[in-house]
Amino acid sequence: MKKNFLRHMGLCILSAVMIFASGCGAKVELTVNKDLSVDEYSQYYLTEQEIAQLINHFGPDVVEEPFHKVTINGKQYSRVIQEKNHHKKGEAEQFFAEINKKYIISEGSAFAGMEDGTEIGEGNALLQEGVPSIEFADAVVECPYPVYYTNGKVRQDGRTVDFDLRKLKEGEKFYAVFDKSLYDVDKVDFTGVKNNGIYNNFKKVAIKSKGVLTYVDYQEIKADYSSNSNSNSESMGVTTDGYKNWYFGTDGVYKLQTKLLNGKKKTVKFTIDTTKPKTNMKNKTYKKGVKITFSDKIAGMKSATLNGQKIKSGKKVNKAGSYKLVLTDKAGNTKKVSFKVK
Structure with a gap:
């Protein structure tokens, strides 16, 4: 129970790291097997300050797991969790947006092991208490086949790739490609x-x-x-x-x-554009002449007619009578107004 609780805490923290770019650090090592199952070895790190904030937020029981002091890039951390898991084929989507025998691709944040919005929300509560900037977030992926294309750094074995998750820009994916022919595909x-x-x-x-x-x-x-x-x-x-x-x-x-x-x-x-055009005219009787104005914010106007005759915004009507205004935008939304002028 304690181990599962601590892993949940680590995922909360790491979810916060990946989504809001704040606090602590993480290293995730993944081995993708030929049957597309995945072996995971995750390590989550906090500074003493962050541990204190964790205790303050979740209570003193969280410190019963012994911490392991490590120094990374000249800075001392306490390794909060070491976790090993085996994920069967079809269960590795938590890490990869796609995984097959031709390539793997991930949105980066998936390496955090995020599971649901509750964890993300709890992680965010820590951020509100002033967790400092992220120092590192590294993923190592050992692939089942030689890697020909990647935006990570391939090791000498030709199959293991190092990714720095901090370098992921909005919309970018981390990938490793085993099939050379995919480079020539340009149809979407x-x-x-x-x-x-x-x-x-x-x-x-x-x-x-x-x-x-x-x-x-x-x-x-x-x-x-x-x-x-x-x-x-x-x-x-x-x-x-x-x-x-x-x-x-x-x-x-x-x-x-x-x-x-x-x-x-x-x-x-x-x-x-799901919204009808806007106009100043109402379904009512006006006691004096009117100036008709209309517009459409998104798609733009396609047509406007007054008693069947095309008009432009700003049309003045002074003659007494009954009128029907029909406004249509380029998306096909129509606004109809019937009014009278005395």
Whole structure:
């Protein structure tokens, strides 16, 4: 029980390290076997100050495990946890976004052994108490086959790769490739949207490629978070499960960007607009002349008609009568207003 509790504490701390780039350090050694099972040897480190904060947050029982003093890069740490685990095939996704006989790829934070949002939240509580900056976060991956392409450092055996997790930039992946032919693959397909497409519903975008995607991220060119009120979905904003399936639940203009092993980039740009055009006109009777204004924040206006005649924003109406205003944006959202002028 004590060992499991301490491992949970270590994962809390390390989750905080990987997500918020604060506190302590970690070394994770992984051996990927030919059957795609994975042997894990993890070591988590804290300074005395961080241990004190850990005790303050989780209570004195956490110190019953004996600490091992070590010096790394001239700085003294206490090794809080050493853990060995064997993960069967299909259980190693906690470390790798993809693992197969051609390549392995990870988002870096997966090496932290993060398991759920609760641990992340508990780790964050430590950060609020002032844990200092991360000093090191290293992963060593022993691969089952020779490595031909990687953004890590290959050792002399040709199969073991050292990764410094701090060097991972937003959207970048850590990878080791065993199949030379993957370098020549430069095709990427995006399903769910078309380039320069405009949509009036939220979208799931899947990325498909037989190659290795070393970078995947999105750019928010324009967004309207008030559109979240149009959705009953619990998934708002932009979310992803893994790195090849993306969910866009907020109105906006987006670019989903990828980079292949050979450096070639593939991008899809699209617009989501679930909101009707805005206008100052109401369904009511006006006692005097009016000036009609309208706009559309995301997709832009496609057409505007008043009693069937095209008009521009700023149109003045002084003549008494009944009017029907129809506004349509480029996503197909339509706003209709019926009003009278006396």
